[in-house]
Amino acid sequence: MGEVQIRPATAADLAGAAACMREVLETDLGGYTERWHQDLDELEATYLQAPRAALFVAVGTSGDGEEVVLATTAVRPCLLASPPNPAWLAGRYNRPDVCQLVRVWVRPRARRRGLARRLVAEAARWATGAGGYGTVYLHTDTGVPGAEAFWRSMPTVEVLDARPDPWNTVHFELEVPKLLTLHGEPEALR
Numbered sequence: 051m052g053e054v055q056i057r058p059a060t061a062a063d064l065a066g067a068a069a070c071m072r073e074v075l076e077t078d079l080g081g082y083t084e085r086w087h088q089d090l091d092e093l094e095a096t097y098l099q100a101p102r103a104a105l106f107v108a109v110g111t112s113g114d115g116e117e118v119v120l121a122t123t124a125v126r127p128c129l130l131a132s133p134p135n136p137a138w139l140a141g142r143y144n145r146p147d148v149c150q151l152v153r154v155w156v157r158p159r160a161r162r163r164g165l166a167r168r169l170v171a172e173a174a175r176w177a178t179g180a181g182g183y184g185t186v187y188l189h190t191d192t193g194v195p196g197a198e199a200f201w202r203s204m205p206t207v208e209v210l211d212a213r214p215d216p217w218n219t220v221h222f223e224l225e226v227p228k229l230l231t232l233h234g235e236p237e238a239l240r
């Protein structure tokens with residue numbers, strides 16, 4: 051796979067990011083659903099133009115020298131719907147100092163090489179720095195192979211195990227200081 055660069059996405063990365071996201075949606079997540087995945091159609095507005103939002107990409111190089119987006123991770127203000135989420139959870143996390151990590155998605159051929167770990171560290175560094183957030187929240191569908199194992203391998207605190215629910219949801223907070231101690235070297239210095 052060669053050297054893989056983790057960086058904030060620019061407009062030039064968006065077509066590659068969308069292709070990566072769509073591959074993961076098809077492979078692991080049952081395909082595109084407009085209700086949940088509309089940000090894929092509006093990556094620039096949602097992550098590059100909106101305040102306090104960001105998109106990070108892991109970029110490798112194909113055999114013919116073209117850049118390929120292998121993985122993504124995005125940050126956006128936390129806005130949990132309730133229902134289906136409990137009112138106490140939405141009340142606790144729908145606050146200006148909380149962001150949500152979303153689209154932590156790695157193409158199948160690029161997995162188990164630490165890309166999600168590197169992306170999450172970089173996104174968390176941005177969120178608690180330039181993003182101005184104090185808390186990083188996320189939830190995951192534990193029915194997707196590897197998803198729960200990945201988040202439990204990271205410095206996370208479980209907030210709510212909502213199972214059994216239709217999406218096998220477990221909610222977490224990221225322990226950012228611990229994460230940055232463990233995986234803290236900024237990508238720019240790697």
Ligand SMILES: CC(C)(COP(=O)(O)OP(=O)(O)OC[C@H]1O[C@@H](n2cnc3c(N)ncnc32)[C@H](O)[C@@H]1OP(=O)(O)O)[C@@H](O)C(=O)NCCC(=O)NCCS
Nearest residue numbers: 154155156161162163164165166167194196197199200203
């Ligand atoms: C979950 C996912 C993001 C992991 O990405 P990844 O780049 O392969 O993860 P990493 O290589 O950074 O893994 C870090 C650690 O997580 C754990 N882990 C990751 N995938 C795992 C798996 N399939 N089984 C068991 N443990 C796993 C391991 O402890 C791993 O460390 P190790 O490889 O040194 O043992 C990826 O499989 C994926 O995109 N899945 C589909 C979408 C999804 O469910 N995303 C997460 C929810 S938002």
